[in-house]
Amino acid sequence: MFHRILVALDNSDLSETVFGEALSLAQATQACLMLLHVLSDAEIGYPQPHTLDTHLEQWQTYQSTGMTRLQVRQAAASQAGVIAEYVQTPGAAPATICRLAQTWGADLIVIGQRELSGIQKFIRGSVSNYVMHYAPCSVLTVHS
Numbered sequence: 001m002f003h004r005i006l007v008a009l010d011n012s013d014l015s016e017t018v019f020g021e022a023l024s025l026a027q028a029t030q031a032c033l034m035l036l037h038v039l040s041d042a043e044i045g046y047p048q049p050h051t052l053d054t055h056l057e058q059w060q061t062y063q064s065t066g067m068t069r070l071q072v073r074q075a076a077a078s079q080a081g082v083i084a085e086y087v088q089t090p091g092a093a094p095a096t097i098c099r100l101a102q103t104w105g106a107d108l109i110v111i112g113q114r115e116l117s118g119i120q121k122f123i124r125g126s127v128s129n130y131v132m133h134y135a136p137c138s139v140l141t142v143h144s
Helices: 014-029 049-079 093-104 118-124 127-134
Strands: 004-009 032-039 084-090 108-113 138-143
Touching (some): 004 014, 004 093, 014 049, 032 049, 032 093, 049 084, 108 127, 127 138
Parallel strands (some): 004 032, 004 108, 032 084
């Protein structure tokens, strides 16, 4: 049985499906959720020297949007009778997910898996692939 489910979320449409799967599992197993959003330049684009002011504004909006989404999902979990916490932190998503799973004592990570082209996988890497190989617990991938 699962007791502590870490849910790795980003700002993609797939995250809504990931959250739904995790919520259903938590209801079925009476587990609690930890909702995680890792703030990463990879998600919004890396800044260029001539666009730093614009990037700072985008980053602040990105932080605010991420926090709002976490709060909305926590409220939805609570309404469904599931205890949920949330955290938003900057960092490299793959390592941050695995580290939080270890420190929080997760027994399952639920994460989305997007179909990336070969070149995208080479350049950016696959977050879900890294997590599946280095997570300290079981991993459920939700496909796009």
